[in-house]
Amino acid sequence: MSILHDETQQEIAAETARVLGARRDKARLLEVLDRCGEWDEGFWRTAVEQGWTGLAVPEDFDGLGLGLTELGLVAQEAGRVISGAPFLTYGHGAVCALLACGDEALQDAWLPRLAQGEVRAAIAFAEGTDPIPLCPQVEYRDGGLHGEKAGVAGALAADIAVVSASRDGTPVLVLADLNAAVSGQLERTAIHSIDNGRLFANLGFHGLPATVLAEGDAARDLALEMQAQMAVLAAHEQTGGAEALMLAARDYAVERKAFGQPIGAFQSVKHRIAELYGLVEIARANCIHAASLQGQAGFLEAAACARLSATEAYDTAARDAVQIHGGTGVTWEGALHLHTRRARSLAIELGNGLFWEDVLVTGLTGVAA
Amino acid sequence: MIALDEWQERARAWLAQAVPEFGLAARAGLTQDEDLEVGRRYMAAKYDVGFSGITLPPEFGGQGLSRLHKVLFDTLEMQVAMPVGYFGVSTAMPLPILIRYCEDKAWVRERVIAALRGEEIWCQLFSEPAAGSDLAGLRTRAEGGEQGWTVNGQKLWTTFAQYSDYGILVARSDPSVPKHKGLTFFWIDMKAPGVTVRPFRLANGDIQCNEVFFDDVAMADSQRLGPVGEGFSVAIATLMIERYAASDADGFGPPIEAFIETLRPLTINGRPALEDGRVRGVIARNHALRQGLDSIRRRALLAMEAGMEPGPEGSLNKLFSVRSRQKLSELALDLQGAGGLSYAEGAYTKADWATSWMGAPTMRLAGGADEMLLNTIAEKILGLPQDYRPDKGVPFNAIPV
Numbered sequence: 001m002s003i004l005h006d007e008t009q010q011e012i013a014a015e016t017a018r019v020l021g022a023r024r025d026k027a028r029l030l031e032v033l034d035r036c037g038e039w040d041e042g043f044w045r046t047a048v049e050q051g052w053t054g055l056a057v058p059e060d061f062d063g064l065g066l067g068l069t070e071l072g073l074v075a076q077e078a079g080r081v082i083s084g085a086p087f088l089t090y091g092h093g094a095v096c097a098l099l100a101c102g103d104e105a106l107q108d109a110w111l112p113r114l115a116q117g118e119v120r121a122a123i124a125f126a127e128g129t130d131p132i133p134l135c136p137q138v139e140y141r142d143g144g145l146h147g148e149k150a151g152v153a154g155a156l157a158a159d160i161a162v163v164s165a166s167r168d169g170t171p172v173l174v175l176a177d178l179n180a181a182v183s184g185q186l187e188r189t190a191i192h193s194i195d196n197g198r199l200f201a202n203l204g205f206h207g208l209p210a211t212v213l214a215e216g217d218a219a220r221d222l223a224l225e226m227q228a229q230m231a232v233l234a235a236h237e238q239t240g241g242a243e244a245l246m247l248a249a250r251d252y253a254v255e256r257k258a259f260g261q262p263i264g265a266f267q268s269v270k271h272r273i274a275e276l277y278g279l280v281e282i283a284r285a286n287c288i289h290a291a292s293l294q295g296q297a298g299f300l301e302a303a304a305c306a307r308l309s310a311t312e313a314y315d316t317a318a319r320d321a322v323q324i325h326g327g328t329g330v331t332w333e334g335a336l337h338l339h340t341r342r343a344r345s346l347a348i349e350l351g352n353g354l355f356w357e358d359v360l361v362t363g364l365t366g367v368a369a
Numbered sequence: 370m371i372a373l374d375e376w377q378e379r380a381r382a383w384l385a386q387a388v389p390e391f392g393l394a395a396r397a398g399l400t401q402d403e404d405l406e407v408g409r410r411y412m413a414a415k416y417d418v419g420f421s422g423i424t425l426p427p428e429f430g431g432q433g434l435s436r437l438h439k440v441l442f443d444t445l446e447m448q449v450a451m452p453v454g455y456f457g458v459s460t461a462m463p464l465p466i467l468i469r470y471c472e473d474k475a476w477v478r479e480r481v482i483a484a485l486r487g488e489e490i491w492c493q494l495f496s497e498p499a500a501g502s503d504l505a506g507l508r509t510r511a512e513g514g515e516q517g518w519t520v521n522g523q524k525l526w527t528t529f530a531q532y533s534d535y536g537i538l539v540a541r542s543d544p545s546v547p548k549h550k551g552l553t554f555f556w557i558d559m560k561a562p563g564v565t566v567r568p569f570r571l572a573n574g575d576i577q578c579n580e581v582f583f584d585d586v587a588m589a590d591s592q593r594l595g596p597v598g599e600g601f602s603v604a605i606a607t608l609m610i611e612r613y614a615a616s617d618a619d620g621f622g623p624p625i626e627a628f629i630e631t632l633r634p635l636t637i638n639g640r641p642a643l644e645d646g647r648v649r650g651v652i653a654r655n656h657a658l659r660q661g662l663d664s665i666r667r668r669a670l671l672a673m674e675a676g677m678e679p680g681p682e683g684s685l686n687k688l689f690s691v692r693s694r695q696k697l698s699e700l701a702l703d704l705q706g707a708g709g710l711s712y713a714e715g716a717y718t719k720a721d722w723a724t725s726w727m728g729a730p731t732m733r734l735a736g737g738a739d740e741m742l743l744n745t746i747a748e749k750i751l752g753l754p755q756d757y758r759p760d761k762g763v764p765f766n767a768i769p770v
Contacts (some may be wrong), residue, residue, distance in 0.1 A: 002671065002674060003667060003668050004668055004675065006672040014505070032571070036458070091447060122377075130588060135486065171539065190616065196770060206400070210596070250751050250752070250753060253753060254752065254753065254754065261714060261754070262754050264747075264753040265753070265754040265757060266745075267662060267744070267756060269749075270744070270747035270748075270753045270754075271743040271747065271749060273738070273751060273753065274743040274744075274746040274747040274750075274751065274753075275743070277685075277746055277747075277751060278685045278688065278689055278746070279662075281665065281682040281685060282657075282658060282661030282662065282665070282689065283683070285661045285664035285665045285668065286657060286660060286661040288664065288668070289660065291659075303654065304653070304657070305549050305657040305660045305661065308653060308654065308657040309657045309661050312654075341617065345413040353651075354646070356653070357476065357649055357650050357652075357653035357654070358649060358653075360652075360653045360657070361643075361649040361652050361653050361654060364625070364626075364652065364656060365629050365633075365643050365645060365652070367641060368644070369641040369644060369646065369649060
């Protein structure tokens with residue numbers, strides 16, 4: 001895959017921007033912040049209507065057979081308007097897991113429905129401060145899951161989940177149908193969070209039936225591969241968000257006058273915005289590069305680069321754009337905090353900076369932390 | 370025209386066979402003057418096989434190929450560290466300007482070929498003691514007109530003027546109009562009476578920069594390049610020529626791989642340095658940054674190959690890569706303890722941490738200071754307003770000193 005986007009890819013980006021721009025509803029996004037359990041369902045309906053849920057699903061399973069590059073472009077536009085219910089990213093994680101497991105019955109059962117947007121997926125790997133524990137505390141025995149996964153994004157409205165667990169001390173990845181839970185097999189405890197639209201919940205498993213997708217080293221490798229693919233999508237979202245903030249700061253600095261001139265004429269302000277431009281373009285370049293390496297050697301390191309630079313870009317843009325907006329930047333109605341919050345939730349969701357630094361440096365040096 | 374990749378392979382092969390004669394190992398221990406002579410021989414050899422003047426028109430001794438060819442060749446040439454530094458300014462900026470503005474085309478052709486072959490060297494007489502970033506504030510005077518001109522004043526930071534035969538010069542021809550409008554562009558004979566060149570040492574020990582004094586130096590009107598009063602736009606056109614120069618995500622310092630290998634045998638608190646979280650953070654952050662810059666560069670090449678204009682993000686490279694080089698070099702020296710103290714003046718900046726570190730401040734100033742690059746990004750790419758400029762529209766001779 002080339003790192004120079006072709007016409008189709010440019011069209012996907014432009015059309016996504018057009019569609020999302022037209023349905024942007026800042027009031028609704030602000031409302032969701034106050035309501036634990038609610039989310040941007042309108043975005044999800046749009047994603048399903050537009051076929052984004054099936055973009056990176058193979059054609060054999062009713063998808064469009066495209067890849068991370070195209071889905072990444074959609075994620076970038078979604079990030080720009082703070083859309084993106086968590087399910088585009090995590091649906092893709094589930095698709096990766098199903099494609100890798102080789103179980104045709106499972107694939108036939110779930111992939112077409114994921115492609116059509118009929119089911120929504122969550123991915124539950126993290127435990128405590130460990131984004132991908134080597135030996136998960138959650139246990140898989142007698143065909144069911146036992147234990148708790150905390151802070152799972154999308155968990156409040158997901159239909160299925162891919163969960164990492166241990167079976168007799170060996171790691172496994174399993175697929176659970178959350179809607180099939182009976183009599184207390186599944187507890188979803190909502191977290192009132194900094195970014196309620198992400199639908200965070202603690203998932204308590206008490207014998208929830210699940211099917212094994214991979215085990216042993218294969219389970220660990222698959223978890224990391226899924227994490228990397230999802231992180232590349234999240235990095236696109238972060239880059240879109242960072243760019244939106246950078247441009248908002250630019251617009252404000254051109255408009256707002258102080259001491260007889262636009263504040264953007266002061267170097268302390270304009271240089272800050274120019275630095276943001278640099279961070280955004282570096283993140284974008286890393287995202288494009290990583291997406292182009294999907295399925296090839298060096299993908300993991302490229303994904304780590306994308307993730308690290310996109311997190312830095314979004315966090316820095318969130319801090320600096322608010323600063324440049326002055327008092328307006330910290331009001332509820334000004335709504336910049338939608339980005340500030342999203343920058344944090346996206347940074348936490350798929351492994352923090354230290355995790356990706358270690359993934360990258362272990363890959364580069366062969367020395368583990 | 371042969372296919373680009375075939376051409377690139379030919380270039381790679383020719384450079385590989387040139388390494389034993391002209392490469393770093395062959396030049397180890399040479400004085401700068403001796404190194405320059407090797408450089409001249411290399412330039413002649415390169416000219417003879419047709420890798421010189423890649424973008425210049427064939428009727429002037431060039432190859433008439435695309436800027437992509439040039440970027441590709443320059444990148445390969447940089448990787449094998451050929452002795453081309455002395456000719457960098459000489460062959461990049463002055464030649465296209467001469468071709469464009471000088472009327473005696475036969476004379477230009479002679480000069481172009483002599484410069485490409487390394488027989489003659491050109492310098493660029495732009496910056497002055499009181500005019501660096503603010504180039505249009507320069508004070509060197511050119512008085513006269515059609516009957517001829519007289520130059521008086523001083524230039525500063527003129528790279529390799531001590532070896533130069535000719536220079537391109539911007540001077541003030543009319544101090545009674547606003548600063549951008551009173552400049553005129555010339556070529557000048559550096560051996561003419563009244564031209565004095567004084568090399569001075571930079572902080573890292575290099576002797577590349579010069580002060581150049583002009584005392585009643587006579588120039589013919591035929592040495593004028595472009596109309597009287599249009600010198601600033603010719604100067605900007607000159608600076609735009611190098612927009613697509615070979616860029617290096619390592620800021621012409623050592624790559625991350627070198628940092629890793631420097632640290633591999635070292636320990637911190639008795640444990641391998643590469644296991645230290647602080648070190649790992651630095652490696653990861655710098656690698657991610659440079660990987661991003663490198664992807665920007667590769668995307669620009671692909672765009673050029675497809676006949677499109679590369680995006681403006683290419684202008685980020687120097688700003689971000691040199692800052693990364695500076696801090697990474699600092700840390701590489703610190704982590705070696707006493708091993709970081711030794712200094713081999715003139716070592717290759719891509720292979721030596723101390724040289725890279727000592728040279729980094731120069732890189733952050735030369736060819737556009739960080740602050741000017743940020744201004745350019747802010748104003749030209751993002752559309753932010755210009756700085757407040759009290760001298761705007763004021764006749765030059767009415768600007769308070």
